[in-house]
Amino acid sequence: MWVSVLNGMRNQMVLQASLACFLASPPSLPAQEEPRTEPAGAQQPDQELPSLENCIKGLRDWRSTWVTIRVNSHEWNLKDMAECNPDADPDAPDYIEKHSPTHEFVWADWGALRFEIRTVMAGKEHYVTSLGTEGERPWGSQSKMGDPGVLKLVQFYQPVQDRPLYSSLIVVPIHGLWFNQPGRWLDEELEKNPWTVMGLEEVDGHRCVKVYWTDGRNSKTVWLDPECRYLPRKLMKLGKPKPDDTTTKREFADPYTGEKEWAYLYTWKASRISEVDGILFPSRGTFDENDWEIDQLTVNEPLDRSFFAAPKGQPGVTGFIDYANGKTWKTPDPNRPATPSNEPQQTATDSTGSPVEAVPEQSLWKWLGLAGAICLFAGAGVALWRRRATAS
Secondary structure, three states: OHHHHHHHHHHHHHOOOOOOOOOOOOOOOOHHHOOOOOOOOOOOOOOOOOOHHHHHHHHHHHHOOOOEEEEEEEEEOHHHHHHHOOOOOOOOOOHHHHOOOEEEEEEEOOOOEEEEEEEEEOOEEEEEEEEEEEOOEEEEEEEEOOEEEEEEEEEEOOOOOOOOHHHHOOOHHHOOOEEOOOOEEHHHHHHHOOOEEEEEEEEOOEEEEEEEEEOOOEEEEEEEEHHHOOEEEEEEEEEOOOOOOOOOOOOEOOOOOOOOOEEEEEEEEEEEEEEEOOEEEEEEEEEOOEEEEEEEEEEOOOOOHHHHOOOOOOOOOOEEEEOOOOEEEEOOOOOOOOOOOOOOOOEEEOOOOOEEEEOOOOHHHHHHHHHHHHHHHHHHHOOOOOOHHHHO
């Protein structure tokens, strides 16, 4: 069983902390909100090219229609799933459901974020990882492998201005809309960085505005659909390998400057844009060889700030690590005998103000080792960029 679980963990990393779709079940988006056809009055080749300001305004107006958003989605790669589950029947109606993780992305306009991955193997939930923000303190949590109901570890991270907690996180279904590295939405990204409008170009029959950005090491090209409030239809990313990198293929030229020897990183596409409660949103597409689909979209849901806070932990089970000051502690176990008087016990409080018992100093390395092992096998809910070295 554990070979299957570890294969599932590897599959989760190959999928870049992304999502698998329940193909056997119809998507929860209403039938009338299936793919939009090209509406009358679609932009013609001789029409005026929209400016970058037009694109930013369209996206900003779209995003101003909601203050909270919850995206439940899945992604799947049938080839990888077959390798990790060789004994499973790929033609079974519940094949993908039984061998795929489920993900949830929740965001609020005051800057709060919570992301959760639930790993499913052979129809059983095996592992849960979460991450989020509590004020300015990012946090991450992991359950016990094989027992998702047991919260094993909570970690608090030191926030870094230019590389937030989710800088390596790729939430595949919304990757063309929400940029993980700065942790901001597409309209903010277009406004804060020097993007260039390159012209009009069709993507799957939709005439789009092609915009481009580079910092000299990476480049992004995004195709925005004017008929869908400038939502993205496609995003392609290239990277420039390091001079001493002799293994990465350099088969692309920069789409703007024409400079050669760039490397392909990935392409995200939205093949379907649906309308839910009057709000347009990409609902199905691809990320290279993976397919993705959104199962449910919830907007303007009343959410308390406590929803985004780190878990409080379970008595006698949950360990805590605070990387900002190197402290570790554990939630107290009410069934554990009191500490003998000749072994003084330190006391502290967790982020919620609850009393906790201090973990002996030598346990710091044990917890750090545990955290490292968990992150290695399950990604700690953070997508490992397959070509991170290329873009560095």
